Amino acid sequence: MKVAEKTKFIQPGTLIGKRIPKMDAPEKASGKTRYIHDIDLPGQLYGKILRSERVHARIKHIDTAAAKALPGVHAVITAADIVDQRPIGVAKDHLPLKTDKVRSLRDEVAAVAAESEQIALAALRLIKVEYEDLPILTDPAEAIKPGATLIHPEPRQPGGQDALKPSGPVAFTGKPDNIAMRFDYCHGDVVQAEAESDAVVEDTFKLHYVTHCCMGVSGMIADFDSSGNLLMYSNTQVPFLHKREFAEYLNMDPGRIRIIQPAIGGGFGSKLDIYPFEVICVFLARAAKRPVKLVFTREEEFISSPTRQPVLLTLRSGCKRDGSLTFRTVHTLHDNGAYTSWGATTPFVMMQTFSSLYRVPNCDYHTVAVYTNNPYAGSFRGYGNLQATFAVEAHMDKLAEAIGMDTLEFRLKNAQEQGEVSGQGMEFDSCGFKECLTTAAERSDFRRKFAENVKNRNAPGAIKRGVGIASMLHVGGGAKIYPSDGCGTILKLDDFGQVTLITGASEIGQGSETVLSQLVCEELGLPMSALTVVNNDTAITPWDVGVHASRTTFIAGNSALGAARLAKAKVLAAAARKFECPAEELDLRGGYVIKAASGEALIDLPRLMRNLHFSDKAELVMTTFYYEPPSSYQDKRYKGNVSAAYAWASQVVEVEVDTETGIVKMTKITAAHDVGRVLNRLGIEGQIEGGIVMGQGYALTESLIIENGVMRNPSFRDYKLVTAPEIPEIDISFIETMDGEGPQGAKGVGEAPAICVAAATANAIYNATGVRICGLPFTPERVYRALHGKGEKLYLAPEKAA
Amino acid sequence: MTEIEQYVAPSSLEQAAEYLQRSGEVTILAGGTDLMPQSQGGRLKIKRTLMNIQHIPELKGIAIDGGAIRIGALATITEIMQSELIKKHLPILIEACDHFASDQIRNAATLGGNVCNASPAGDMLVPLLVLDAEVELASKPDGGLTRRRLPLSEFFVGPGKTRRAPSELLAGLRIGLPGAHHYARFFKFGTRPALDIATISIGIAGTLNNGALSSARVAFGAVAPVPMRAPRTEQALEARRLDAATIEAVAGVARDEVTPIDDVRASAWYRKELIHNITKRMLDHVAQA
Incomplete structure (x- = not known):
């Protein structure tokens, strides 16, 4: 006789807001994660690139005979060998292998594939290149002047001196000047507003070169199969965009290109564009008819990776005596470097901060991005926002001081609120800005310390204490910079109640696979152990725009949630048939189908799944969902609600300034972030701490020193990342505004924590010393x-906005 | 890459000296922490013979020897840091070790290597200078092993250049046991707590009596082609009571005595300012000691 099973009740529980360890942490911590370095294919060759020895020169002759003759060398290529080369990059102004000229010291001149790295390096040394030097242009203020040497002179006539191979189609024909891109934005009337202002301030700010310093350097493996299909092991952050672009550059059917991403050792925006080394690696594999692996050395990573956009920026701001902002006028000069990557487009984000962080009724914004012979800038966590916030928040302090208003009060008076639409058309459906300001200020005792430090500026002693506040606005619900800002999900339940989440969203160390799993498990009432994530193969995963713009939790999260909801409906419908009750009375919890009202377990999920699969009306629980956020593409005047949600934050930085040495020691950072809702507390704390430390490096120590086009410090010895003992105490508060569109109310925060550290530090140094x-x-x-x-005198010439 | 034709690992000082005597074309490998990055970076070409001296017992150890402390050329930074003898008699060396690169590098890097690398910014060199250290050089010119001693202050002739002849091997350093009331402090200025090349460094030593330093020794790092003793600063300091005016005057002499250059780490002007301000700060500490 069968004993009746004891009725089981499942208590409600939630994963949301819990501290969930990252799913990839055990592998990474134990050294088992396989990065690109750890992958080797049978028959693989090693690729190396010969880079320019000159900053700006005509290539007169390249002799590769000796390199080709070296035993173990399978391919040596120059532009002359690649007749179908096409320009790459955001403005299609960049040939992977240079034909006529080198325009910066990183430029690729030739490449080798050989049986070992040593042989490849030996072969590079045997390549002889004859150059004829051209005038070097490294100051964007000079480059913009009429009559300056042209970096990309037009036209590139077939047969002309600057000709590309006639057979290679060219989208870019050169430029009549050195201007790579322009951006002009305006709302209101700044002239009228200035006339009505009681206080007006103007400063020029200089934002420097830094680079991502991913612990995993750039690299890839290219492999053609016997049918000519191309498989790439790539660290890209945008596999689906790359697939299409590679097809275009290689003149291939995109359907024949597959990208697999091994574990990626950091991205931070650096892997958002296609770079010459990637295309060259494919050319080498094609020429050698063998798989080719090309991985950078650390020095190469410094020299040949994109940088954060360096900017010279003049800001003019005004306010009335009552503390209301009246206008902002901004002119920036972007040093584009020799080629155009995403750095040139940072104004998209910069203008948002000028126009919309605070309520400003009149705003004029102008950027000119200028070609020089310097390294070129790409996208980097924050995407121009660190630079813009640095200027805006300096002026918030200066204007408050000019009208004698408390600096926090001044900010609160101008801070955006929920429900507002900014001059640029951004709609703030959830907005915890004021709460961020007051929380960060109260938790750090900002007001008291600020007043005390001003009083102590002239007291004896070399060490001065300072406290500064700064805030930021950044997209937190995706960013519609392409016609699609969507992400697809495929969700599969198997016979054992295990779920496979197949998502287009890539994991680059930010913790996306954990947070996406968490959202699915929450919906399906399963433990985290029930989830397997597949997220790194374009032949399997559905479309996603890529990892950028702090979008993955929001966009891929909503997509995963959508697929999980469909799966849940399917499972509950099956259970409703089995138990002959309405599906609405059922729920999923703890791995069981339960009665929603009582929590009584009816059947465990694996058994229900087998019932479904093994019946004569067999059914699979496999769902797909595509999420496209309700945001809009900006119009030609850069207006529109570009994101479905916006993240806010305020940070208070405390410093000690040693006036006898100039050392600035950060002692504490108090951060308050409007994150919508905390999903994985452990993950978000880590992301915010990491972002703050990146911001600290930007503020205090990191700097790529470029002199006459030459990088002087391409090593961790002289490029100073922040080390552990320098990291200050960090106090983080989460402001949960429960965004109506966000998955479980969450917003994206990937970039947010790095953005206002430098701005707050500048204000803290001023508070300590009275020096801006x-x-x-x-x-x-x-x-x-x-x-x-003896400080630098910064000046941006009037022709800046010519 | 270099074409190394021969690798040798002698097991005695005599053997090593013999190799050096036979051919001047020898690169000496001890800890390798300077040699490897320099050769990889193309700044140093490894010669035909690479000689690993790690197996030579006479180059090891830290011991008292005839009224002096002898530190073998192969003593690592970690060994020096952990040595009870050094802690007791030469704590200034512990201060320098504590700012020396990272744990991993300290475990491999040797004192002899730091001295022979002769970097103007070498962390151990400034404290050794103010301790009146002597180098002990071994060679085998005519069949017999001979040793000569040279004050460290005369050893350095330029960046990476010393008075060590190609046929000589640095066997160790000798430092006289400090007497009563000996005072010695070291300060390294870098942009971070560790893992940094000194922007400037300062060593100050002497016999401290009634707020004045006699037999004063001052040395500076990273402000001249070699780690330098500063005789004019020493003279200004010698046996003077350290009141505010004296301290200011000495700091001024120090600023004028150094001859730094501009490089990626700092400008010459800023280095001079640091020499002035930190000398002043260190002398304030002496005055309060």
Whole structure:
């Protein structure tokens, strides 16, 4: 006789807001994760690139005979060997292998595939290149002047001196000047507004070169199969965009290209564009008819990776005596470098901060991005927002001081609120800005310390204390910069109640696979152990725009949630048939189908799944969902609600300034972030701490030193990342505004924490010393010079907006 | 890459000296922490013979020897940091070790290597200078092993250049046991707590009596082609009571005595300012000691 099973009741529980360890952490911590370095294919060759020895020169002759003759070398290629080369990049102004000229020191001149790295390096040394030097242009203010040497002179006539191979189709024909891109935005009337202002301030700010310093350097493997299909192991952040673009550059059917992403050792925006090394690696594999692996050295990573966009920026701002902002006028000069990557397009984000972080009724914004022979800039966590926020928040302090208003009060008076639409058309459906301001200020005792430090500026002693506040606005619900900002999900339940989440969203170390799994498990009432994530193969995963714009939790999260909801409906419908009750009375919890009202377990999920699969009306629970956010593409005047949600944050930085050495020590950072809702508390804390430390490096220590086009410090010895003992105490508060569109109310925060650290630090140094420093980073020497009246005089010429 | 024709690993000082005597074309490998990055970076070409001296017992150890402390050329930074003898008699060396690169590098890097690399910014060199250290050089010119001693202050002739002859091997360093009331402090200025090349470094030593330093020794790093003793600064300091005016005057002499250059780490002007301000700060500490 069968004993009746005891009735089981499942208690409600939630994963949301819990501290969930990252799913990839055990593998990474134990050294088992396989990065691109760890992958080797049978028959694989090693690729190496010969880069220019000159900053700007005509290539007169390349002799590869000796390199080709070296035993173990399978391919040596130059532009002359690749007749179908096409220009790559955001403006299609960049040939992977240079034909006529080199325009910066990183330029690719030739490449080798050989049986070992040593042989490939030996072969590079045997290649002889004859150059004829051209005038070097490294100052964007010079490059913009009429009559300046042209970096990309037009027209590129077939047969002309600057001709590309006639057979290679060219989208880019050169430029009559050195201007790569322009951006002009305006709302209101700044002239009228200035006339009505009681206080007006103007400063020029200089934002420097930094680079991502991913622990995993760039690299890829290219492999053609016997049918000519191309498989790439790639660290890209945008596999689906790459697939299409590679097809275009290689003149291939996109259907024959497959991209697999091994575990990626950091991205931060650096892997958002296609770079010459990737195309060259494919050319080498094609020429050698063998798989080719090309991985950068650390020095190469410094020299040949994109940088954050360096900017010279003049800001003019005004307000009335009552503290209301009246206008902002911005002119920026972007050093584009020799070629155009995403750095040139940072104005898309910069203008949002000028126009919309605070309520400003009149705003004029102008950027000119200018070609030089310097390294070129790409996208980097924050995407121009660190630069813009640095200027805006300096002026918030200066204007408050000018009208004698408390600096926090001044910010609160102008802060955006829920329900507002900014001058640029951004719609703030959820907005915790004021709460961020007051929380960060209260938790750090900002007001008291601020007043005290001002009083103590002239007290004896070399060490001065300072406290500064800054805030930021950034997209938190995707960013509609392509016609689609969507992401697809395929969800599959198997006979054992295990779920496979197949998502287009890539994991680059930010914790996306964990947070997406969490959302699915929450919906299906399953433990995290029930989830397997597949997210790294374009032949399997559905479309996604890519990892950028802090979008993955929001967009891929909503997509995963959508697929999970469909799966849940299917499972509950099956259970409703089995138990002959309405599906609405059922729910999923703890791995069981339960009665929603009582929590009584009816059947465990694996058994129900087998019932479904093994019946004569067999059914699979496999769902798909595609999420496209309700945001809009900006119009030609850069107006529109570009994101489905916006993230806000305020950070208070406390410093000690040693006036006898210029050393700035960060002692504490108090951060308050409007994150919509905390999904994985452990994950979001890690992301915010990491972002703050990245911001600290931008503020204090990191700087790529470029002199006459030459990088002087391409190593971790002289490029100073922040080390562990320098990291200050970090106090994080989460403001949960429960965004109506966000998955479980969450918004994206990937970039947010890095954005306002430097701005708040500048304000803290001013609070400590009474000296405003408008250039970064705050290295001891820069600070010491400023304190002793020997600071840099920054100036942006009037022709900036010509 | 270099075409190394021969790798040798002698097991005695005599053997090593013999190799050096036979051919001047020898690159000496001890900890390798300077040699490897320099050769990889193309700044140093490894010669035909690479000689690993790690197996030579006479180059090891830290011991008292005839009124002096002898530190073998192969003593690692970690060994020096952990040595009870050094802690007791030469704590200034511990201060320098504590700012020396990272744990991993300290475990491999040797004192002899730091001295022979002769970087103007070498972390151990400034404290050794103010301790009046001597180098002990071994060679085998005519069949017999001979040793000569040279004050460290005369050893350095330029960046990476010393008075060590190609046929000589640095066997160790000798430092006289400090007497009563000996005072010695080291300060390294870098942009971060560790893992940094000094922007400047300062060593100050002497016998401290009634707020004045006699037999004063001052040395500076990273402000001249070699780690330098500063005789004019020493003279200004010698046996003077350290009141505010004296301290200011000495700091001024120090600023004028150094001859730094501009490089990626700092400008010459800023280095001079640091020499002035930190000398002043260190002398304030002496005055309060």
